[in-house]
Amino acid sequence: MLNLLTAEKFKLHRSKKLWIVLGILLLLPIMQAVNSILEVDNGKELVQVKDTVINGATGILMMEKNGFTILLVFSAFISFFIGEEFQNGTIRNALSLGRGRTLYYLSKLVITALISFIGVIILTASGIILFSLVFGFGEVAEINDYFGYAIKTFSTLYLLILANVSIYVMISFLTKNSSISLIWSFLYTMATAFLPEIFLQTEHFKYVTFWFTETYLNYSDFANLADIAKYPEMILVSLITIVLSSTLGILHFNRTDIK
């Protein structure tokens, strides 16, 4: 596993796509801070429920504010990162050396999880710093232990993102092609982002939507005490998603023929 991770390090070192992803995640908070300044200058008052991030303290919610964008960026990166291994034939180089397929799959999952972690750290840290500089650190309403809240919120949001990352990894290994993976990942992201809005209106299906992590990411307010109380449920759904998608992905990859 360590050998495969070392190999990934060399590949990523020169990956333009990785730097583009990290660049986007650094640029987002800058643009949003500038946008908020312009709105306030035009007489608008920032409201946490609507604007999500209104000061340094609420900067911890950058993942919530940018959930959809983050997922689209990660889905594209993962589709290329894994799909190109199949298309360039480089996947053969590792597998033909007797490396186990399960280990190979897990090494890709670990690396994408790590990149996602670095990405959301950059996004959140720069969000907190920039919004603190512009609007002051402030506070999150009704939160007394900010540090504890920040850790729990960041971890929960990251897990929700990670669950989707795990789905994208599975899709990439199922499709074995970056373009097809890109399409399916995009469709999955769009469907789980917008379909819940319809299903939440129905009594019979509204519970089904909460088996998809993106529902929590898009339809919860992580500064609201009622939604904060759902963190254990969100963590459970995320973990189940990661385990199920990885198991499915590994089982399929172990049976698949490599061209």
Place this chain on the structure above:
Amino acid sequence: MSETIFKATNITKIYGENKALDKVSIEIKRGMIYGLIGKNGAGKSTFMRTVMGLIKVNEGDIELFGKTDKKGLQLARRKMGQSIETPALYPELTAQENLKVQAANGGVSEREIDDLLRLMNLENTGKKKAKNFSLGMRQRLAIASTLITNPEFLILDEPTNGLDPSGIVNMREIIQRLVTERGITVLLSSHLLDELSQVATHYGILHDGKLISELSKEELASKTRQYIELETMDVQSAVIVLDELGIRDYEVISGTGINIYEHLDDVAKINRSLVLANVDILRIGTTRQKLEEYFLQLTGGTPNA
């Protein structure tokens, strides 16, 4: 008796209703350069993929370095290197970085990288990315990449594909050097028998997924050797004359044709003796069955196969 490096027994691979490999059995001993010949789509790449464990077989057994169980085969594959079909490289990385990735994959030291780049004449590529390499350079880098783990058994799928004549000669020299200097056993494929005959020591001919013939370099030379082609309306009398001349190595191939495999410099003498014996000769002359003709004869194919 040389050690058996690889043995495939009755390997069968089915895609839908098409048998890509049909009970293929091949044994490769240490030091061999085994050439797998077949038309495009004959099953060469599929066979190589099964050896590397990249595709699952429907039937049959594989033995590598004496191991047959799943774990043993997995470990045995660490003693192997492969370049199947197109060179599998990271286009955005330099030659050195590509080798570093493969060294990490194999869990081996990076010490040999410079030597390998020199061996493959790639030492001056510097910061040039693999995507800007010529096909020949990419083929050489792919082979360097397979050598980083010091393999004992190398699998090369059509390594000369797409190369210009000088690139083909260069690649042939590299393969021969690997065998003589590093003692590597090689399984390589081509759809050109002429090309393979310059390096291989043993041959297996695949056709429609079946191994239709296996022969050594000597056997191939004998099958494609030079001979005197004689065409006459009176084969019986001609045979008597040949016997009187002390010629033993000949073959009556049809009602009018005889192939004579000795006394190749005595065409005039044979001709004279036949005429004196009142044997009507339609045609006589030396000829050589080309390797490709032999291959086509076996596979029943067309010349552009």
